Amino acid sequence: MFSRKWMAAAALGSLLLTGHAMAEDKKVIAVSIPAADHGWTAGVVYHAQTAAKEINAAFPGVEVIVKTSPSAAEQVSAIEDLSASRKIDALVILPYSSEELTEPVKAIKEKGTFITVVDRGLTDPTVQSLYVAGDNIAVGRNTAKYMIDKLGGKGDVVVLRGIPTVIDDERIKGFQDAIAGTGLKVLDIQYAHWNSDEAFKLMQDYLAKYPHIDAVWANDDDMLLGVLEAVKQSGRTDIKLALGGNGMKDIVKKVIDGDTVTPVETPYPPSMIKTAIYMTMANLVGQAPVRGAVKLDAPLITKDNAKEYYFPDSPF
Amino acid sequence: MAVITGSPSTHRAGDLNITWTDVGPFLALAALLVAGFLINPDFLSATNLANVITRSAFIAIIAVGATFVISSGGLDLSVGSMAAFVTGITIMFMNAVAPHAGLWAIPAGMLVAILVGLLCGLANGLIVTIGRIEPFIATLGTMGIFRALITYLTDGGTIPIDRSLREAYRPVYFGTVGGIPIPILISVAVAAIASFVLYKMKYGRKCAAVGANEDVARYSGISIIKTRTIAYIVQGVCVAIAAICYVPRLGAATPTTGQLWELQVITAVVIGGTALRGGKGHVWGTVAGAVILELIANLMVLSDFVSEYLVAAVQGVIIIIAMLIQRFSNSK
Numbered sequence: 319m320f321s322r323k324w325m326a327a328a329a330l331g332s333l334l335l336t337g338h339a340m341a342e343d344k345k346v347i348a349v350s351i352p353a354a355d356h357g358w359t360a361g362v363v364y365h366a367q368t369a370a371k372e373i374n375a376a377f378p379g380v381e382v383i384v385k386t387s388p389s390a391a392e393q394v395s396a397i398e399d400l401s402a403s404r405k406i407d408a409l410v411i412l413p414y415s416s417e418e419l420t421e422p423v424k425a426i427k428e429k430g431t432f433i434t435v436v437d438r439g440l441t442d443p444t445v446q447s448l449y450v451a452g453d454n455i456a457v458g459r460n461t462a463k464y465m466i467d468k469l470g471g472k473g474d475v476v477v478l479r480g481i482p483t484v485i486d487d488e489r490i491k492g493f494q495d496a497i498a499g500t501g502l503k504v505l506d507i508q509y510a511h512w513n514s515d516e517a518f519k520l521m522q523d524y525l526a527k528y529p530h531i532d533a534v535w536a537n538d539d540d541m542l543l544g545v546l547e548a549v550k551q552s553g554r555t556d557i558k559l560a561l562g563g564n565g566m567k568d569i570v571k572k573v574i575d576g577d578t579v580t581p582v583e584t585p586y587p588p589s590m591i592k593t594a595i596y597m598t599m600a601n602l603v604g605q606a607p608v609r610g611a612v613k614l615d616a617p618l619i620t621k622d623n624a625k626e627y628y629f630p631d632s633p634f
Numbered sequence: 635m636a637v638i639t640g641s642p643s644t645h646r647a648g649d650l651n652i653t654w655t656d657v658g659p660f661l662a663l664a665a666l667l668v669a670g671f672l673i674n675p676d677f678l679s680a681t682n683l684a685n686v687i688t689r690s691a692f693i694a695i696i697a698v699g700a701t702f703v704i705s706s707g708g709l710d711l712s713v714g715s716m717a718a719f720v721t722g723i724t725i726m727f728m729n730a731v732a733p734h735a736g737l738w739a740i741p742a743g744m745l746v747a748i749l750v751g752l753l754c755g756l757a758n759g760l761i762v763t764i765g766r767i768e769p770f771i772a773t774l775g776t777m778g779i780f781r782a783l784i785t786y787l788t789d790g791g792t793i794p795i796d797r798s799l800r801e802a803y804r805p806v807y808f809g810t811v812g813g814i815p816i817p818i819l820i821s822v823a824v825a826a827i828a829s830f831v832l833y834k835m836k837y838g839r840k841c842a843a844v845g846a847n848e849d850v851a852r853y854s855g856i857s858i859i860k861t862r863t864i865a866y867i868v869q870g871v872c873v874a875i876a877a878i879c880y881v882p883r884l885g886a887a888t889p890t891t892g893q894l895w896e897l898q899v900i901t902a903v904v905i906g907g908t909a910l911r912g913g914k915g916h917v918w919g920t921v922a923g924a925v926i927l928e929l930i931a932n933l934m935v936l937s938d939f940v941s942e943y944l945v946a947a948v949q950g951v952i953i954i955i956a957m958l959i960q961r962f963s964n965s966k
Contacts, residue, residue, distance in 0.1 A: 547883065
């Protein structure tokens with residue numbers, strides 16, 4: 319009885335020792351992201367896992383661990399557990415919510431961990447060592463600029479917006495600021511909750527309400543799918559442009575294929591998590607300083623550069 | 635308690651009251667149509683009405699099933715997630731079979747949908763009846779399970795239907811027979827069968843008896859377990875039929891498919907005149923309720939005087955007014 323316990327303890331001890339030794343050798347990058355619950359977060363999970371696979375294979379001295387969490391509270395537990403069980407050299411985090419995650423991330427920073435924040439900022443920006451995000455205002459602005467250009471400076475536009483959040487507000491603001499003073503007129507703007515079914519219904523209603531529409535802007539690609547289906551059903555030919563945003567693979571494919579109604583796309587790419595992981599690794603492995611805030615632009619995706627943003631294996 | 639719930643239901647069995655409860659939702663529907671026309675004459679255009687009624691078909695079909703469940707004294711919160719799950723399985727099956735069976739994949743997939751829906755309903759039913767768990771909690775549990783399963787199957791993204799099937803399947807949502815969109819015909823058929831079962835067959839009377847007063851039903855020799863379980867199975871099959879009509883619309887299943895449908899379904903049933911505590915079910919009222927919900931949403935977009943921020947509040951007010959009209963006409 320006693321000897322068996324003793325053996326178990328010895329085995330456990332040696333296991334811990336080797337585990338410790340391995341952790342000494344490798345630099346650990348923990349990645350904490352929301353679980354996939356819709357298209358965009360599914361893309362984030364895909365790109366984080368791809369980055370982890372690529373880096374773990376290419377750099378034997380680095381270990382990337384990806385943890386997904388279905389809520390803010392569980393994300394807090396996840397990063398606390400990660401940092402309690404081993405030393406983390408860097409944490410790349412896409413926070414569920416700014417308020418709830420700020421303090422827990424700060425606690426991890428105090429242990430000497432390099433902190434990379436992605437997409438949604440923390441309430442205290444001094445916590446982050448590196449900040450990587452897209453540009454929601456540019457998503458709206460660049461779409462608007464293209465429409466103005468393509469429609470010759472005037473036309474009737476209907477807009478579908480998402481869920482009342484900062485992201486949605488910024489996109490709409492970018493769009494409205496860009497069309498101010500031009501002949502482009504927004505006939506209507508309503509929420510469709512970034513949901514393709516709701517967008518389908520809303521577009522049917524827009525089509526019933528307005529006998530003439532020049533262009534549609536859905537500020538997310540999930541909604542654009544519903545819009546296109548409603549336009550197709552109506553058989554209407556007055557709609558010259560139907561644009562989306564985010565960089566969903568189905569829509570990027572349309573751009574590649576030279577679709578006439580959806581000839582361009584504006585990215586708010588989930589691959590930004592991958593950009594952030596690689597930059598963090600550069601700091602850790604290559605001693606390439608990366609501290610600062612990086613705003614990824616939302617350049618128009620056209621037929622020429624679409625390949626750069628096309629990920630056929632991603633779920634999004 | 636039994637006396638209190640028992641007395642209004644016997645009261646409702648009087649001739650005049652039944653007519654009022656039956657007519658109520660249709661009065662509300664008519665009032666809404668008139669109001670809509672005054673606000674924007676385009677509201678009554680054939681295309682708009684066809685669009686809106688077609689859109690309401692999913693909720694209407696599922697709500698017909700919910701009329702059975704609620705009438706028998708149960709509740710099912712899992713219908714929206716179940717619809718998403720059935721949609722996902724159906725598309726995956728069709729895609730897998732398509733290379734071998736060609737277009738036969740579509741009818742085969744429909745059968746699979748019905749089978750999966752039936753099993754999901756059976757599971758809900760058994761948990762509630764044999765497991766003796768409150769319907770609210772039991773179906774809240776399965777709601778989470780079905781939602782998680784569809785999220786898992788899609789990796790959080792989308793499962794699109796195979797391109798070779800897309801065009802052939804499209805008419806099931808977008809096609810018409812004799813000028814009437816197919817989903818409308820399907821929901822009318824489902825409602826007609828349901829009202830036959832509920833009003834002309836023995837099972838319908840058992841259903842209402844179990845919902846009105848469990849003890850009395852038990853003493854009359856009605857198997858409560860059997861009656862309720864069958865109601866949940868009917869619900870599952872209705873969800874599957876709705877899924878069959880839903881797939882061709884956007885040709886994809888996503889983790890957000892069918893979100894919050896359960897609330898719309900329950901609202902449609904209650905607007906239709908079926909009491910949430912069980913008792914007599916009103917199938918045609920339920921269908922009217924589903925159409926009313928969709929019409930309100932449509933009217934919000936077609937009218938110009940509601941700010942986009944207040945749409946949900948106005949919808950809530952209209953639903954409450956519709957219920958009050960009914961209650962008022964009931965008490966006469």
